[in-house]
Each structure stands twice: as C-alpha cells, then as structure tokens.
Amino acid sequence: RKEVEQDPGPFNVPEGATVAFNCTYSNSASQSFFWYRQDCRKEPKLLMSVYSSGNEDGRFTAQLNRASQYISLLIRDSKLSDSATYLCVVKPGSARQLTFGSGTQLTVLP
Amino acid sequence: DTEVTQTPKHLVMGMTNKKSLKCEQHMGHRAMYWYKQKAKKPPELMFVYSYEKLSINESVPSRFSPECPNSSLLNLHLHALQPEDSALYLCASSQDAAGLSNQPQHFGDGTRLSIL
Numbered sequence: 001r002k003e004v005e006q007d008p009g010p011f012n013v014p015e016g017a018t019v020a021f022n023c024t025y026s027n028s029a030s031q032s033f034f035w036y037r038q039d040c041r042k043e044p045k046l047l048m049s050v051y052s053s054g055n056e057d058g059r060f061t062a063q064l065n066r067a068s069q070y071i072s073l074l075i076r077d078s079k080l081s082d083s084a085t086y087l088c089v090v091k092p093g094s095a096r097q098l099t100f101g102s103g104t105q106l107t108v109l110p
Numbered sequence: 111d112t113e114v115t116q117t118p119k120h121l122v123m124g125m126t127n128k129k130s131l132k133c134e135q136h137m138g139h140r141a142m143y144w145y146k147q148k149a150k151k152p153p154e155l156m157f158v159y160s161y162e163k164l165s166i167n168e169s170v171p172s173r174f175s176p177e178c179p180n181s182s183l184l185n186l187h188l189h190a191l192q193p194e195d196s197a198l199y200l201c202a203s204s205q206d207a208a209g210l211s212n213q214p215q216h217f218g219d220g221t222r223l224s225i226l
Contacts, residue, residue: 034214041222042220043218044200045217097158098155
C-alpha cells in the first residue's frame, strides 16, 4: 500500500463548481499535512498546511481526519486559474521526510 | 516570485559532459533538498542537507554529487549522466533541521534537464 494515496483524476468541472479531493495516508504517526498545487511544467507551490481543527483560506478549505487517516481539500466557486495538479503531502513521522501523493489533476472549464 | 532561485532554467547536455545546477535561498532556512521529477509523477527526494551537512542520500547514483558551500547555497554536480536522467530537478528549503521540522518546504522553479 502506498504511504499517501490520491485519486489521480482528472477532475473536469465547470467554473463556479465546488470540487473536493481526498487523500489517505497509511502511517498513523504522521505529523504534518500539506496541500501543494503544481501547474504544468512549474514547481510545486504550497497551497495550505492542514491543521487538526481544519482551516480555511478564501475559497479553499482543508480538513484532517486522524481517525480515518485522510485529509481533504475543498475548492468553492472554482476559477479557471485553479486548473492544476494538487499534491497531497504528508510528513510520516519524526525524522522522516515529506511523502508526496501522486497528485490529482483538476481542469476548470469555461 | 519564488524565494528559492535555481539556475539554469534549462540545460541540455551530452552524456560525457560535466555541469552543475545551482540553488540559492535567502530565507534563513537551514534545510535544503534536491528532488527529481519526471512527467506526471510526484517529486522524488534525492538529497537532504541539514545545517550544511548531508543528512540523507536516497541511494542516488554517484554521477549526481551534491554540495552545500554555505547555508544559502546548494549545488548539484552532474557527470556522465544517462538519458533516463532527463527530468525536472527541483531544489527546496525549509526552516528547521530536516526531519525534525513540521514546516513546509518551499520549492524553486526547477531546472529542466535533457540528456542527449
């Protein structure tokens, strides 16, 4: 089983739609969780860290469910500029490095 | 607008060439990383430097040789590469000592490397 699993998509949604991505992780000792976005042929950019209490940044909401070992990202009112690959990133435990999911591709259609 | 800068942006080299990739950050971060990313795949960790010392080498072939001249700079020396080494090479940095930090990593915009 992969340490971090994501649905690769692609997700094709119309502008203005709400879309949600889930990511599961296998190591229950995982400490830190992040969502990155990566545009085609560009570097990954930090979108948001994911906190235990859940957190929101504008149209983006991240949730963590430790009991079920998954994190989610909700994007409301999708914009064309949200089209990218979204990478779920987990720090499996102390003294371990970040582990990347394989990414979920999102295309927002006009 | 990235705070981690990498040069060159693109590099084409033959299998017998020697070249170097450079990475610089001025955020005071003490951990720096090299990743390799192939198309439609996530980044794969290659090396980790913590406080200018190599702390992790993910079984990377010796044709890749990292160097950390100071806390702001990270180099990757390339020699006798193979066509399968063609990829996007990403540098990243994070605030605290690698492995102990819960801080996110910040990526440079990468060097796109093609081996002929």
